[in-house]
Amino acid sequence: MPHTRSRSTDALSRRLLLQAGAIGLGATALARPSLAAGTIRLPLPGGADERALTSAFPQKGSMILQRTRPPLLETPFSVYDEGAFTPVDRFYVRWHWAEVPTSIDPHKFEMTVSGHVERELKFTVFDLMRKFRHVELAAVNQCSGNSRGFFQPRVAGGEWGNGAMGNARWVGVRLKDVLDAAGVKAGALQVQCEGADRPVVAGAPNLKKSLAVDHARDGEVMIAWQMNDQALPLLNGFPMRLVVPGWYATYWTKMLQHVRVLDQPDTNFWMHPAYEIPDNWPRADMKPGEQIKTVPINRMVPRSFITNLAAGATVGAARPELVRGIAFGGDTGVKQVELSTDGGRSWMPTRLEVDHGKYSFRQWHTYVVLDKGARTLMVRCTNIDGLRQPMTPNWNPGGFMRNVVESTAVMAA
Ligand SMILES: Nc1nc2c(c(=O)[nH]1)N[C@H]1C(S)=C(S)[C@@H](COP(=O)(O)O)O[C@H]1N2
Numbered sequence: 241m242p243h244t245r246s247r248s249t250d251a252l253s254r255r256l257l258l259q260a261g262a263i264g265l266g267a268t269a270l271a272r273p274s275l276a277a278g279t280i281r282l283p284l285p286g287g288a289d290e291r292a293l294t295s296a297f298p299q300k301g302s303m304i305l306q307r308t309r310p311p312l313l314e315t316p317f318s319v320y321d322e323g324a325f326t327p328v329d330r331f332y333v334r335w336h337w338a339e340v341p342t343s344i345d346p347h348k349f350e351m352t353v354s355g356h357v358e359r360e361l362k363f364t365v366f367d368l369m370r371k372f373r374h375v376e377l378a379a380v381n382q383c384s385g386n387s388r389g390f391f392q393p394r395v396a397g398g399e400w401g402n403g404a405m406g407n408a409r410w411v412g413v414r415l416k417d418v419l420d421a422a423g424v425k426a427g428a429l430q431v432q433c434e435g436a437d438r439p440v441v442a443g444a445p446n447l448k449k450s451l452a453v454d455h456a457r458d459g460e461v462m463i464a465w466q467m468n469d470q471a472l473p474l475l476n477g478f479p480m481r482l483v484v485p486g487w488y489a490t491y492w493t494k495m496l497q498h499v500r501v502l503d504q505p506d507t508n509f510w511m512h513p514a515y516e517i518p519d520n521w522p523r524a525d526m527k528p529g530e531q532i533k534t535v536p537i538n539r540m541v542p543r544s545f546i547t548n549l550a551a552g553a554t555v556g557a558a559r560p561e562l563v564r565g566i567a568f569g570g571d572t573g574v575k576q577v578e579l580s581t582d583g584g585r586s587w588m589p590t591r592l593e594v595d596h597g598k599y600s601f602r603q604w605h606t607y608v609v610l611d612k613g614a615r616t617l618m619v620r621c622t623n624i625d626g627l628r629q630p631m632t633p634n635w636n637p638g639g640f641m642r643n644v645v646e647s648t649a650v651m652a653a
């Protein structure tokens with residue numbers, strides 16, 4: 241459960257937001273004209289090995305440029321070696337539609353709660369700060385299509401490497417408390433969220449995502465204005481966004497403008513057919529062309545990565561070498577992270593570092609002694625529910641929910 245914040249933190253939140261409003265996120269375009277600033281190696285099957293880096297986006301440091309409009313910015317993987325929390329200026333960015341407001345006045349921007357409720361309510365982010373109890377929760381935000389670029393056969397969509405994920409301490413209020421203030425009526429089924437971004441093409445549907453009403457009221461789903469002690473950057477949803485712990489980021493609506501309580505199932509395009517997975521969680525697996533029942537994507541599955549050694553790294557042979565990384569349990573905490581140096585025949589435990597809560601990245605480390613030559617390191621995570629990463633990757637046409645034990649080839653010399 242999220243814990244309650246102190247008064248001084250409330251004051252800090254307000255100050256952070258005032259600063260964010262004051263620096264005028266109002267560039268005329270989201271990116272300055274000269275975009276590329278060097279390249280980075282990001283080998284994907286069948287793809288170019290080099291990607292452009294950019295520092296041209298407001299409030300963002302050096303990022304992998306996947307797409308300019310709408311902005312798709314990937315976190316360079318070495319950033320995850322810096323700690324359990326992803327620096328805000330390196331946190332990945334993903335928008336569906338190109339019309340993203342380039343400046344927002346947080347004193348004027350309102351979120352409306354409407355639909356199957358006793359009273360329609362409007363809140364600025366400052367109203368939320370004043371009226372409701374503050375909560376803080378560490379949680380991983382991962383795009384449904386993170387690692388899509390590794391799918392074979394290839395699938396259409398943002399060809400992400402593994403950098404469409406990030407971990408932050410989110411501060412905000414419970415969606416439950418906001419819904420209670422509006423008074424959800426009996427017969428409510430779902431809660432639909434929509435942001436302030438718009439499609440360029442007339443008639444194309446705005447992104448709208450719905451959660452079951454009990455999920456929306458579970459006391460964990462929150463409306464956040466702060467990540468890792470900073471106001472949300474514009475590109476990560478300033479002034480407020482939804483945080484849905486343990487669920488894929490497609491539900492984490494940014495620049496939250498409408499919260500609608502529905503008494504009918506949401507059948508909008510973005511719930512169906514978009515963002516659907518084969519109905520065999522946790523695998524989300526099928527054969528190309530297979531006819532299979534699908535359901536909306538939902539809870540995340542465990543993943544783990546080595547962060548201190550990139551593919552092709554040279555490490556010392558016949559002496560202890562540090563291997564370090566991150567893991568997350570998906571919709572629950574990490575129980576165990578194990579390493580294999582023999583292709584998965586045997587597994588050795590690793591040491592888990594500080595526990596920041598069940599939805600957070602958890603750092604781990606161990607030491608290996610490798611014989612000289614080409615070696616492969618494999619890492620696997622098991623979560624508290626006993627769910628363990630599989631040895632073979634899944635496939636589905638959306639390129640969603642990649643889950644497989646990751647391998648890193650190194651040279652011991
Ligand atoms: N308003 C709005 N919210 C949105 C989206 C969007 O296009 N518009 N994309 C969603 C998807 S698919 C992802 S992966 C996350 C990305 O969050 P981030 O950009 O803060 O990393 O935002 C989600 N929330």
Ligand SMILES: [Mo]
Binds near residue numbers: 384489490
């Ligand atoms: Mo996404």
